[in-house]
Every structure is written in structure tokens, then in C-alpha cells.
Amino acid sequence: xxxxxxxxxxxxxxxxxxxxxxxxxxxxxxxxxxxxxxxxxxxxxxxxxxxxxxxxxxxxxxxxxxxxxxxxxxxxxxxxxxxxxxxxxxxxxxxxxxxxxxxxxxxxxxxxxxxxxxxxxxxxxxxxxxxxxxxxxxxxxxxxxxxxxxxxxxxxxxxxxxxxxxxxxxxxxxxxxxxxxxxxxxxxxxxxxxxxxxxxxxxxxxxxxxxxxxxxxxxxxxxxxxxxxxxxxxxxxxxxxxxxxxxxxxxxxxxxxxxxxxxxxxxxxxxxxxxxxxxxxxxxxxxxxxxxxxxxxxxxxxxxxxxxxxxxxxxxxxxxxxxxxxxxxxxxxxxxxxxxxxxxxxxxxxxxxxxxxxxxxxxxxxxxxxxxxxxxxxxxxxxxxxxxxxxxxxxxxxxxxxxxxxxxxxxxxx
Numbered sequence: 001x002x003x004x005x006x007x008x009x010x011x012x013x014x015x016x017x018x019x020x021x022x023x024x025x026x027x028x029x030x031x032x033x034x035x036x037x038x039x040x041x042x043x044x045x046x047x048x049x050x051x052x053x054x055x056x057x058x059x060x061x062x063x064x065x066x067x068x069x070x071x072x073x074x075x076x077x078x079x080x081x082x083x084x085x086x087x088x089x090x091x092x093x094x095x096x097x098x099x100x101x102x103x104x105x106x107x108x109x110x111x112x113x114x115x116x117x118x119x120x121x122x123x124x125x126x127x128x129x130x131x132x133x134x135x136x137x138x139x140x141x142x143x144x145x146x147x148x149x150x151x152x153x154x155x156x157x158x159x160x161x162x163x164x165x166x167x168x169x170x171x172x173x174x175x176x177x178x179x180x181x182x183x184x185x186x187x188x189x190x191x192x193x194x195x196x197x198x199x200x201x202x203x204x205x206x207x208x209x210x211x212x213x214x215x216x217x218x219x220x221x222x223x224x225x226x227x228x229x230x231x232x233x234x235x236x237x238x239x240x241x242x243x244x245x246x247x248x249x250x251x252x253x254x255x256x257x258x259x260x261x262x263x264x265x266x267x268x269x270x271x272x273x274x275x276x277x278x279x280x281x282x283x284x285x286x287x288x289x290x291x292x293x294x295x296x297x298x299x300x301x302x303x304x305x306x307x308x309x310x311x312x313x314x315x316x317x318x319x320x321x322x323x324x325x326x327x328x329x330x331x332x333x334x335x336x337x338x339x340x341x342x343x344x345x346x347x348x349x350x351x352x353x354x355x356x357x358x359x360x361x362x363x364x365x366x367x368x369x370x371x372x373x374x375x376x377x378x379x380x381x382x383x384x385x386x387x388x389x390x391x392x393x394x395x396x397x398x399x400x401x402x403x404x405x406x407x408x409x410x411x412x413x414x
Contacts, residue, residue, distance in 0.1 A: 026112050028287060031405055033058060038050060038052075039285075040325060041322065048413070051359055055204065056127065056202055057355060058109075059109075059113060060202035062080070063129065063202075064200065064331065065077065067340075070338040071330050076331065079326045106150050107150065112402055116399050122261040123209065124180075125207075125399075126178065127203070128205075129202050129203075131156070131200055134157070134160050136197070137345055138345065160195070165189075168187050172185055172186055182358045183203060198342070198348075206397065208260035210258060211258075213239075214239045216363050219236065220236055221233050222307075225390055235310040236307050236309050238307050243301065243387075244301050245257075245301075246294070246300065247385075252280075253281055255269070255271075257269075265397060265399055267395055269395045270394040271387065277391075304384070306389075307386075307387065309411070310361060311414045312359065315356070317355045318352065320352060337350065392410065393410070393411055394409070395411065
């Protein structure tokens with residue numbers, strides 16, 4: 001179950017615990033931001049598994065952007081790739097009832113999230129937000145109203161100074177309840193400071209069943225090849241069915257799409273083949289190549305024999321330095337941060353962004369709380385293609401109708 005939770009806290013420290021209008025622009029921003037974060041995580045955690053929810057991060061950071069002004073807002077827009085589609089994200093909220101002056105990007109994000117967050121009897125995908133604010137500080141009523149209206153994030157007042165541990169347990173319990181018990185202890189002891197004035201919590205949870213389930217009797221133990229000739233034994237699932245598959249020549253790679261029930265979401269797997277390894281795929285991966293590799297014209301439905309390992313990942317990241325390296329620097333500086341749209345109090349800044357995700361892939365489905373065009377050649381495939389994921393690969397869970405990447409990961413070590 002991937003779940004992911006992002007936390008931010010605002011204080012004299014602010015700790016940070018297709019078919020609709022502009023949906024294409026938002027999906028491009030989502031993909032660009034996703035791959036920026038993936039490359040940073042991959043570089044900082046070389047050889048390790050990677051898993052996170054770009055959608056969850058986008059959601060939480062957009063709520064901070066709602067109250068950011070000046071250079072702080074400009075940097076955030078650029079890192080989130082909103083700068084090409086934002087006309088104005090930070091004017092004063094003159095229309096309190098509609099929050100229409102908060103910037104069109106926020107209302108359009110609200111439409112996007114409502115499309116993805118839509119109830120469906122065949123799977124669970126929910127995004128939940130909450131603001132915890134100190135009783136001792138004044139927040140702009142407009143910000144509180146607009147964050148609730150646009151992001152469904154209500155403010156719960158807390159006495160951080162006198163009840164830090166009780167607050168920590170309260171927030172952890174809320175996150176756990178919103179992720180079906182999969183994201184636990186998001187904030188360890190000492191991670192919420194008495195001087196904290198605001199905690200923004202964002203949780204995302206997904207549980208889906210494969211459209212074509214794997215049969216447990218078909219699962220068997222087999223080696224999974226790691227780097228440098230080493231291997232580990234995994235439970236390898238197996239099935240034969242009709243799936244969309246592309247075979248890319250540069251880098252040598254298979255791209256497989258495994259749909260969940262009703263095909264609203266699907267898992268896309270980038271598997272290096274032949275002499276290629278996952279590093280070569282990563283080197284050529286960007287939003288343009290990802291779009292080309294997974295385009296409907298390249299993904300041909302045919303009989304495929306699929307071998308996919310069972311796996312479970314639970315990863316927690318503190319993302320301050322990563323976001324700073326991407327250019328989002330001012331919001332983490334007590335001197336430079338301009339979050340005057342949140343509160344009139346001077347010196348607010350983001351002290352921490354924490355993101356925790358969980359994913360489990362098994363026979364039933366997935367549970368988760370989270371090249372140039374010239375070089376692209378799609379080969380004719382044999383009558384039955386073999387897709388054997390017995391070595392490191394990249395995977396994405398994508399929402400079909402909005403073309404939004406909900407989760408992104410790399411399985412390097414099951």
C-alpha cells in the first residue's frame with residue numbers, strides 16, 4: 001500500500017512535516033517535478049531502493065505556495081514547474097468566498113486532485129490534508145479559508161509549547177488512520193519542537209487490485225540479480241495475459257503497463273534488457289523520453305508472459321536539502337522566507353519537509369500510502385513476449401484520465 005505523508009511545520013519556524021482545462025500543463029509539471037525529485041533521491045541514495053509520491057509532495061508544497069510571496073513564491077513555482085502556467089499565484093485573497101485571486105494554478109490543482117480523489121468501489125486512492133496551528137499565533141483567516149476550500153485542509157489548533165508529545169501522537173494517529181494503518185510514527189520523538197507554530201500534514205493512500213490478478217500457485221522462488229554479480233532470492237509472480245508493451249532500442253528496454261481494475265490507474269515498469277542496465281535507463285529518463293516511451297502509439301497490446309517479484313517498500317525522507325538543491329531555498333531561511341500570506345508574524349520559515357511512503361506489490365495488486373525522439377525505435381515483438389523483471393527496474397503508478405504520476409520508484413534490492 002503506498003502511503004505517503006508529508007509534514008511541514010511553520011514557525012518563527014514553519015516546519016513542513018486529461019481532459020480538463022490546462023490538465024496537460026499540470027501533468028507536465030507533475031512529470032517534470034517527479035523526475036527532478038527522483039534523480040536527486042537516486043543520486044543521494046545510490047544503489048538503494050527509491051519510492052515516493054510526487055503528487056503528495058506537489059499537494060503539500062502547493063499549500064505552502066498558497067501563502068508564499070515574492071522570491072519565495074517564484075522559487076517554489078519554478079521548482080514545481082508552475083512558472084510556465086502560473087499567471088499569478090500570490091496576490092492578496094480579495095475574493096474570500098471563492099479564493100479566486102489565490103492564483104488560477106491553485107483552483108486548477110483543486111480540480112486535478114478532485115478528479116484523482118474521486119471515490120471508486122474498485123480501488124482506494126485518497127489524499128488527505130490537515131493543518132495544525134499553535135493557539136499562540138495569528139493566521140490570516142483568508143489563508144485558512146482558502147486552504148480549506150482549495151485543499152480540504154482544516155486548521156486544528158494545538159498548544160505545541162505545552163503538549164509536544166501529545167501533539168506528536170495526535171498527528172501520527174491521524175496519519176495512520178488516513179493510510180489504513182500503513183504509515184506509522186511519521187514523527188518520531190523530538191521531531192516536533194515546542195517552538196513550532198504550524199504543522200502541515202499530507203497523507204496519500206492507494207490500494208488497488210490488478211485487472212488481471214496473478215495466481216499464487218504460479219509464484220515461485222527465483223534469483224533476482226543485483227549489481228556486481230550478486231543476487232537474492234525473491235518470490236516471483238507469473239502470469240500470461242494481454243498487456244500493453246513497448247520495446248525500446250536506445251536504451252534497450254521493455255516498457256510494460258499493468259492496469260488496475262477499471263484501468264483508472266496502472267503501473268508502468270521500465271525494465272532494461274539485453275546489455276543495458278537500470279543506470280542507462282535513468283541517464284536518458286526525462287519527461288520527454290518518458291512520454292515517448294509510454295505513448296499510446298508505442299505501447300502495443302499483445303500476449304505477454306510476465307514475471308514480476310513481490311515486493312514491499314517503506315521509505316522515509318527528509319527533503320529540505322533536496323528541495324534546496326532544486327532551487328527552493330528561501331522558504332527554509334528565517335531571514336529570507338516570505339510566507340506573509342500565511343500570517344502577519346515575521347520570521348516564519350519552513351524548517352522541515354518529511355515524506356514517508358509505503359508500497360506493497362503482490363498477486364492481488366498494489367497497496368501504496370505513495371533518449372531523444374530520434375533514437376526511439378519500437379521493434380516488432382515476437383508472438384508472445386517475455387517480460388522477466390529479475391533485475392533492477394523503475395516503476396510508476398499513473399492516473400490514466402489526468403495523466404498524472406501518483407507514485408514513482410526504483411526496485412534495486414527487493
